[in-house]
Amino acid sequence: MAAEEDWALTQSASQVQRNLERLLPAQVDQKVSELVQYLLVKDQKKIPIKRADILKNVIKDYKGVYSEIIKRAGRTLQQVFGLQVMEIDAKHHIYILVSNLPRLEGENLKQDDCTAKLGLLMVILSFLFMKGNAAKESAVWEMLRRLRVDPGVRHEVFGDVKKLVTEEFVRQKYLEYNRIPHTDPPEFEFQWGARAAKETSKMQILRFVAKVPACWEGWRGELKEGEGSDLGGA
Amino acid sequence: MATQMTDGHRRFLQVLMSHGIMEGSVARTLHRDCCEIHKVYYAHDKLDDFINVVNIHLQPFFMQIRKGMSEDDGRTYYALVNLAETEITKMASDYTENELELFRKTMDVIIVSENGFASSTNILNLADQLKTKKMKKKEAEQVLQNLVQDKWLSERDGEYTLHTRCIMEMEQYILSNYQDLVRKCNICHSLAIQSQVCETCGIGMHLPCAGKYFKAQTEPHCPHCNEFWPHEIPEINRPDSQLPSSAPRERRGTSSSGTRRR
Numbered sequence: 001m002a003a004e005e006d007w008a009l010t011q012s013a014s015q016v017q018r019n020l021e022r023l024l025p026a027q028v029d030q031k032v033s034e035l036v037q038y039l040l041v042k043d044q045k046k047i048p049i050k051r052a053d054i055l056k057n058v059i060k061d062y063k064g065v066y067s068e069i070i071k072r073a074g075r076t077l078q079q080v081f082g083l084q085v086m087e088i089d090a091k092h093h094i095y096i097l098v099s100n101l102p103r104l105e106g107e108n109l110k111q112d113d114c115t116a117k118l119g120l121l122m123v124i125l126s127f128l129f130m131k132g133n134a135a136k137e138s139a140v141w142e143m144l145r146r147l148r149v150d151p152g153v154r155h156e157v158f159g160d161v162k163k164l165v166t167e168e169f170v171r172q173k174y175l176e177y178n179r180i181p182h183t184d185p186p187e188f189e190f191q192w193g194a195r196a197a198k199e200t201s202k203m204q205i206l207r208f209v210a211k212v213p214a215c216w217e218g219w220r221g222e223l224k225e226g227e228g229s230d231l232g233g234a
Numbered sequence: 235m236a237t238q239m240t241d242g243h244r245r246f247l248q249v250l251m252s253h254g255i256m257e258g259s260v261a262r263t264l265h266r267d268c269c270e271i272h273k274v275y276y277a278h279d280k281l282d283d284f285i286n287v288v289n290i291h292l293q294p295f296f297m298q299i300r301k302g303m304s305e306d307d308g309r310t311y312y313a314l315v316n317l318a319e320t321e322i323t324k325m326a327s328d329y330t331e332n333e334l335e336l337f338r339k340t341m342d343v344i345i346v347s348e349n350g351f352a353s354s355t356n357i358l359n360l361a362d363q364l365k366t367k368k369m370k371k372k373e374a375e376q377v378l379q380n381l382v383q384d385k386w387l388s389e390r391d392g393e394y395t396l397h398t399r400c401i402m403e404m405e406q407y408i409l410s411n412y413q414d415l416v417r418k419c420n421i422c423h424s425l426a427i428q429s430q431v432c433e434t435c436g437i438g439m440h441l442p443c444a445g446k447y448f449k450a451q452t453e454p455h456c457p458h459c460n461e462f463w464p465h466e467i468p469e470i471n472r473p474d475s476q477l478p479s480s481a482p483r484e485r486r487g488t489s490s491s492g493t494r495r496r
Contacts, residue, residue: 033295037316041328044251080291081251082244099248101241 011064019064028069031062035073039085043097048126051093088123088146092130096123098147116157117164120149121174124165128175128192136180137188140165169193242274243288250299251314254385255399258310285312302402305350305395305428308442308470315403325386332366333377337386339364344395345412350428351393354378396427419443420457435459445470 011019020028038058042049059066070085077083083097127143128135141151149155151162158164166188169175173193180187246268250256256264262281269276269284285299292298296317304311325334339360343352354375361374369377378394381387385399401408405425408416419426421443429438437458439447445468448454454463 029294033297036295037297040251044254076295080239080244080288080295081247082241083248101245101248 007063009066011067013067016065016067020068023062023065028062028065028072031059031065031069032072032076034058035069036076039073039077039095039097040081043083048088048094048096048123051095086147088127088143089130094126094130096147120144120158120164121169123147124169124175124190125192128190134189134191137166137177137190140190165190237287237290239287239291240272240274242268242272243284245272246284247288247299247314250312255311255313255397255402258312261312300402302398302405303422303424303440303442304398305401305426305440305442306398308440308445311398311402313399313402317406325384328384329377329380332364332369333380335364335366336361336369336374336377337381340387340394341396341408344427345408345416348431350426351390351395354392354394357394401425401427421447430463430465432456432459432461433464434461441468442470444468 035054035058038054039049054070055063055066059069062069074085077085077097078100082099082101084100085095086098087093087095124140127140131139144151144161149158149161151165155161165175166177170177170193175193176191177188178191180189246264249264250261262278265281265284266276266278268274282301289298298315298317299312300315302311302313303309325337329337336357340352340357343356343360344350357378358371358374361369361371378387382389385397387394387400388397408425417426417429417431417438418424419429419440420437421439426438426440429440430444431438435456435458437456444465447457448463448467449470454467455461456463
């Protein structure tokens, strides 16, 4: 899978143009629509989108014009939806959609607070899962800062982000926040909490993470063992 | 009428998407707020025009903000739907093959049924007979829960029917796939999943449509064959039903060409 991805992405601009000329405009437009819808649907569920999945589920035989399709889809999302495709993991090429509309002061138009919090939680859980189920506190904050969620700054939807993540999510057993032994000054790390391991939302993350490349083979094996099994010991 | 997308339109679209489906009065408030925040021209009765601007830009991508009616309460709802007829596209990336098969089979039962509902027992039996991969009871129950949460199905007293959002999203798909098996409302001519049916001539009506049509009639008769209408007439107490007749009441799309009096 990685080899195919590489091939698609190392096509030069002129090569892509040539590939484009061999296709009917309607075919390419269709792929752009499919990608736009795919990105919107995934993002609505707050599941980060993997480039590998995009190639496999949407682009398929159009890999030779991948860069053009993604460019047009990104443009559509900006112009029509005011959304921007943002990479949250440069190594594994994972994306989310972020609104580029001016931020609001007041309450009225926000998404349901619960949905927003769940979204934040999902991003953190996904990140943790990819890091082998645990990550240093500093790594999590760094990742969130790239999404314009800064633990040091009061967020208009989440409020006190640090408190939400280290207290509320922990109290609700979605996350564990543990001190790393033998660290001075004390450092902390996040792990999946017991509730995260049992809730439905976890299945959504697992479904997408289950397609992660071979280096996660161990995890994939664990997933198959029991239906809807939790991560046990996570 | 301006046809440019503004941030007001974009914000409306983003919020609508995050809700999945939005009731008429909420949409009207959202319209007002979006216009206010982004200093876009606003007229309180021009929501449909506002939405048309968005739809013009969505058209090349086979998407549309559609207006529909809830079969439960007769209220107007707005949802962003995809216009592809041939697949259940929006669901395909969220559900596995056997889950989709279960959903399709459940939809079969719902559409063919008298009252537009499938019992959970029935659905669990279907789960056991799936061709792609059998599903155990517990798994099927979870899938049903997901389908309800995602607003493809709605549940009432252990029975399942199609959610308003699902009907709006899949109307074309259902009409072309089920053809003569589906019922259309005799009053508004749109797809009817839940309906009251005349026992003599077989025509059907949405419950809210029946409520409006037979309102205050002491002896309701079938509009088609004139036989006594044997069902309890639902009460319509919604403020929406008192809208002046000039308000377009189309089921499909938001074009204002031609209004229909109900």
